[in-house]
Amino acid sequence: MAISTNYRTRSDAVPLRSFKAKGRPSAIAGVGVYAPERVLTNFDLEKMMDTSDKWITERTGIHRRHIADEGTTTFEMATRAARAALEAAEVSPKDLDMILVGTSSPDGPFPSVACRVQNELDAPGSVAWDTLAACTSFVYALSIADSFIATERADTVLVIGAEVLSRLLDFTDRGTAVIFGDGAGAAVLKPAQEGAGFLSWCLGSDGRGFAQVTCGNIEKGAYAAKDANPYIDMVGPDVFKFAVDIFIRQATEVCAKAGIALDEIDLWVPHQANFRIIDAAARRIGLPMERVAVNIDEYGNTSSASIPIALEEAVRKGRVNSGDHVLLAGFGSGLTWGATLLKWA
Ligand code: ACO
Numbered sequence: 001m002a003i004s005t006n007y008r009t010r011s012d013a014v015p016l017r018s019f020k021a022k023g024r025p026s027a028i029a030g031v032g033v034y035a036p037e038r039v040l041t042n043f044d045l046e047k048m049m050d051t052s053d054k055w056i057t058e059r060t061g062i063h064r065r066h067i068a069d070e071g072t073t074t075f076e077m078a079t080r081a082a083r084a085a086l087e088a089a090e091v092s093p094k095d096l097d098m099i100l101v102g103t104s105s106p107d108g109p110f111p112s113v114a115c116r117v118q119n120e121l122d123a124p125g126s127v128a129w130d131t132l133a134a135c136t137s138f139v140y141a142l143s144i145a146d147s148f149i150a151t152e153r154a155d156t157v158l159v160i161g162a163e164v165l166s167r168l169l170d171f172t173d174r175g176t177a178v179i180f181g182d183g184a185g186a187a188v189l190k191p192a193q194e195g196a197g198f199l200s201w202c203l204g205s206d207g208r209g210f211a212q213v214t215c216g217n218i219e220k221g222a223y224a225a226k227d228a229n230p231y232i233d234m235v236g237p238d239v240f241k242f243a244v245d246i247f248i249r250q251a252t253e254v255c256a257k258a259g260i261a262l263d264e265i266d267l268w269v270p271h272q273a274n275f276r277i278i279d280a281a282a283r284r285i286g287l288p289m290e291r292v293a294v295n296i297d298e299y300g301n302t303s304s305a306s307i308p309i310a311l312e313e314a315v316r317k318g319r320v321n322s323g324d325h326v327l328l329a330g331f332g333s334g335l336t337w338g339a340t341l342l343k344w345a
Pocket of ligand 1: 239
């Protein structure tokens with residue numbers, strides 16, 4: 001089959017799949033993050049490639065990004081975020097029934113990052129595996145956790161988004177190197193009171209757009225093509241349009257399924273890919289920026305970690321209160337997308 005790099009989901013829209021949460025409700029009981037100490041500013045990047053602080057700030061909203069030291073593993077960062085989330089939720093690792101890690105930058109094909117985290121936390125016996133859906137991985141993993149709690153196959157689930165994307169960046173490519181950063185965020189899910197927690201979901205993928213965001217040989221992938229140094233590549237402007245469109249459609253879907261109006265969203269925590277994407281979608285959804293969590297200026301795009309990192313900051317700053325309607329929404333390579341509306345417990 002021919003490889004199309006100019007496929008546009010926006011102009012060839014797919015029907016969205018959305019559903020109301022069913023069964024025993026689950027909610028987020030605690031969140032935690034870890035970001036590497038080392039920071040790369042736009043001014044640092046100016047010295048490394050043909051770019052400028054002005055261009056990066058104006059086109060993306062990014063000022064800085066955290067970059068892991070050479071040799072840092074995804075599982076170490078994931079474990080640090082997990083420990084913080086467990087502490088916030090007052091949950092012992094021994095009580096975990098399941099550990100899910102969303103990542104596109106694991107330390108190798110296997111064992112999974114989740115099993116390495118399980119080992120670090122000394123939580124043997126829980127079910128642990130990775131979910132790979134690029135920047136949507138965290139939302140997909142959350143939906144799996146919610147399903148297991150809803151059907152009473154698990155009570156306490158740890159969900160992590162962790163990325164060392166700097167290993168997948170070509171620092172001579174100004175089109176991608178300035179965008180991404182490293183980090184990890186985690187959430188602990190537990191059963192909730194009736195009417196609280198996750199209310200609705202919208203999840204989907206459109207593989208026809210697989211060539212829009214890639215890492216390694218576009219046709220065969222990195223392994224079959226023996227691509228030893230796969231780097232992130234994307235059709236930026238097309239992904240931009242897709243992202244704005246899917247953010248709006250997902251917000252509309254999950255609110256409709258939960259039976260609330262768009263203006264009843266108290267906080268939207270979007271995947272942090274580009275400030276202009278978030279701003280454009282928020283305007284069209286009709287949400288003022290006071291009701292949107294944005295921290296892309298500090299972290300850049302941390303893929304699966306970006307939603308939990310932004311959520312933790314919002315919780316820490318007292319922007320999320322019991323009873324608030326919180327919208328989490330992501331999109332990414334695949335193409336993939338996922339959103340959930342929850343009533344904060
Ligand atoms: N510094 C200076 N100039 C640059 C830089 C840079 N870092 N990067 C690109 N340019 C130049 C280009 O070469 C181009 O120059 P030209 O007009 O002379 O050809 C010009 O800027 C405009 O380039 P565009 O790519 O059209 O710039 P755009 O405004 O679209 O911004 C960006 C690019 C930031 C990538 C934007 O398209 C975007 O954010 N897209 C969405 C990406 C995304 O969300 N990806 C998520 C998926 S990630 C995942 O799943 C792992």
